[in-house]
Amino acid sequence: MSTPALYLGIDCGTQGTKALILDSQSGEVLGHGSAPHSLISDANGRREQDPAQWLQACITATHQALHASGVDGQQILGVGVAGQQHGLVLLDDQGQAMRPAKLWCDTETVGQNQRLLDYLGGEQGSLDRLGIAIAPGYTLSKLLWTQEQHPLLFQRIAHILLPHDYLNFWLTGRSCSEYGDASGTGYFNIRSRDWDRALLTHIDPGGGLENALPELLQAHQPVGRVLPQIARQLGINPRAMVASGGGDNMLGAIGTGNIEPGIITMSLGSSGTVYAYAAQPPVSPQAGVASFCSSSGGWLPLICTMNLTNATRLVRELLALDLETFNQRAAQAPIGAEGLCLLPFFNGERVPALPHARCSLLGMTLDNLTQANLCRAVLEGTTFGLRYGLDLLRAGGLQSQSIRLIGGGAKSPLWRQMVADIMHTPVICPREVEAAALGAAIQAAWCHGRQADPALSLGQLCERCVHLDPGSETWPRAEHVSAYGPLYESYRQHLATL
Numbered sequence: 035m036s037t038p039a040l041y042l043g044i045d046c047g048t049q050g051t052k053a054l055i056l057d058s059q060s061g062e063v064l065g066h067g068s069a070p071h072s073l074i075s076d077a078n079g080r081r082e083q084d085p086a087q088w089l090q091a092c093i094t095a096t097h098q099a100l101h102a103s104g105v106d107g108q109q110i111l112g113v114g115v116a117g118q119q120h121g122l123v124l125l126d127d128q129g130q131a132m133r134p135a136k137l138w139c140d141t142e143t144v145g146q147n148q149r150l151l152d153y154l155g156g157e158q159g160s161l162d163r164l165g166i167a168i169a170p171g172y173t174l175s176k177l178l179w180t181q182e183q184h185p186l187l188f189q190r191i192a193h194i195l196l197p198h199d200y201l202n203f204w205l206t207g208r209s210c211s212e213y214g215d216a217s218g219t220g221y222f223n224i225r226s227r228d229w230d231r232a233l234l235t236h237i238d239p240g241g242g243l244e245n246a247l248p249e250l251l252q253a254h255q256p257v258g259r260v261l262p263q264i265a266r267q268l269g270i271n272p273r274a275m276v277a278s279g280g281g282d283n284m285l286g287a288i289g290t291g292n293i294e295p296g297i298i299t300m301s302l303g304s305s306g307t308v309y310a311y312a313a314q315p316p317v318s319p320q321a322g323v324a325s326f327c328s329s330s331g332g333w334l335p336l337i338c339t340m341n342l343t344n345a346t347r348l349v350r351e352l353l354a355l356d357l358e359t360f361n362q363r364a365a366q367a368p369i370g371a372e373g374l375c376l377l378p379f380f381n382g383e384r385v386p387a388l389p390h391a392r393c394s395l396l397g398m399t400l401d402n403l404t405q406a407n408l409c410r411a412v413l414e415g416t417t418f419g420l421r422y423g424l425d426l427l428r429a430g431g432l433q434s435q436s437i438r439l440i441g442g443g444a445k446s447p448l449w450r451q452m453v454a455d456i457m458h459t460p461v462i463c464p465r466e467v468e469a470a471a472l473g474a475a476i477q478a479a480w481c482h483g484r485q486a487d488p489a490l491s492l493g494q495l496c497e498r499c500v501h502l503d504p505g506s507e508t509w510p511r512a513e514h515v516s517a518y519g520p521l522y523e524s525y526r527q528h529l530a531t532l
Contacts (some may be wrong), residue, residue, distance in 0.1 A: 114276075251278045283338075298459075303441035318430045337427060346443070476496060
């Protein structure tokens with residue numbers, strides 16, 4: 035029997051932090067842990083979180099995962115961190131967070147983003163210069179907002195970090211960023227894989243922002259060792275190596291084995307994402323496609339919708355339904371919810387690009403406004419948004435024989451069938467539902483293993499550690515595909531009116 039090689043994977047998301055313990059020798063996950071986060075929210079689009087919550091949640095989730103696995107934390111060889119993308123964490127020269135972090139779903143900076151986009155020459159100018167079209171929610175506009183709203187604080191910025199960068203800083207004391215997560219900032223060139231320092235100088239001619247940039251790492255490069263005092267808090271080996279980490283989507287790709295062309299991953303989480311690996315920078319003419327770098331050495335063209343399980347949760351809370359009853363109600367309604375159509379833009383929307391949009395409920399009659407139809411309509415509306423994004427990716431030439439489905443919504447057989455039918459593509463789930471945390475642990479094993487064997491292949495690790503669940507495989511049904519066709523076209527027509 036081989037000696038276990040144990041790695042800690044952490045995923046710091048919007049709703050909470052997840053942790054797991056992976057044995058990279060057997061390829062098995064030995065234990066899980068989790069802890070929730072709360073949101074600072076305002077009607078003007080503000081969506082923020084206190085970074086101190088992430089640290090405490092990381093400690094709690096790690097303790098739970100170690101306890102559930104039954105392993106000694108001193109055996110942990112490495113740590114990998116996935117984090118929600120685009121969030122802005124500002125530190126002073128003492129390494130302390132100066133204000134709450136503005137998140138990916140924050141739309142308070144729409145005006146700043148538009149002014150920056152105009153400066154770049156619109157969407158085409160942004161695509162030409164950076165390889166992506168900057169959007170509300172990216173980190174860049176948050177910096178300009180901070181300068182305008184908090185000028186004294188702005189002058190004290192010593193470090194500009196993303197959420198996963200901040201956790202790595204806490205773990206190691208080193209200010210670094212990795213290409214994949216960095217490419218979602220809006221001040222990173224995805225072709226040259228470097229910061230666009232001139233863009234930050236446009237905001238701050240004094241050079242303060244440029245000086246606050248973290249050092250860039252390649253995906254296989256470790257950040258360093260865990261600080262002794264942090265290792266004690268976590269209950270792990272202080273010699274554990276901290277991997278480069280990455281954005282939750284980038285490490286979700288690793289955790290689903292999406293590290294070579296031909297695989298599409300779709301996440302049904304707070305947001306909805308669809309992404310696929312590319313070996314060359316696939317700059318799309320479609321502004322809605324974000325051609326980010328991957329955390330596996332390539333690129334990861336991606337679309338993101340801002341309203342998914344957050345939208346279904348709102349409907350559940352409105353109707354006072356638990357999750358099981360919500361699913362039962364949705365299953366009772368027919369395809370198309372008897373004409374009820376919900377455009378679920380509670381928080382504006384990124385894809386399609388409607389940052390100022392609000393949710394709309396269309397087609398109501400005396401007969402069809404029922405709980406069952408409303409539950410069905412929110413599932414269909416959010417899934418149509420993902421289909422819209424998948425069409426953009428397919429228009430860029432990305433193809434796949436199946437979709438690997440992750441996120442909380444993937445646990446629902448009804449929603450899996452809906453995705454298969456609306457996308458007209460078979461769906462299968464990985465056995466490990468926490469794909470980003472698994473990807474973080476696999477990347478940690480890769481970074482650590484390369485110290486002894488520089489030729490260690492990430493693909494070998496994914497083959498050993500990523501397992502698909504045959505019981506979840508769902509095929510599109512021809513009669514459902516036919517029924518959804520005109521409904522999706524109707525959804526597209528409604529979009530055109532916004």
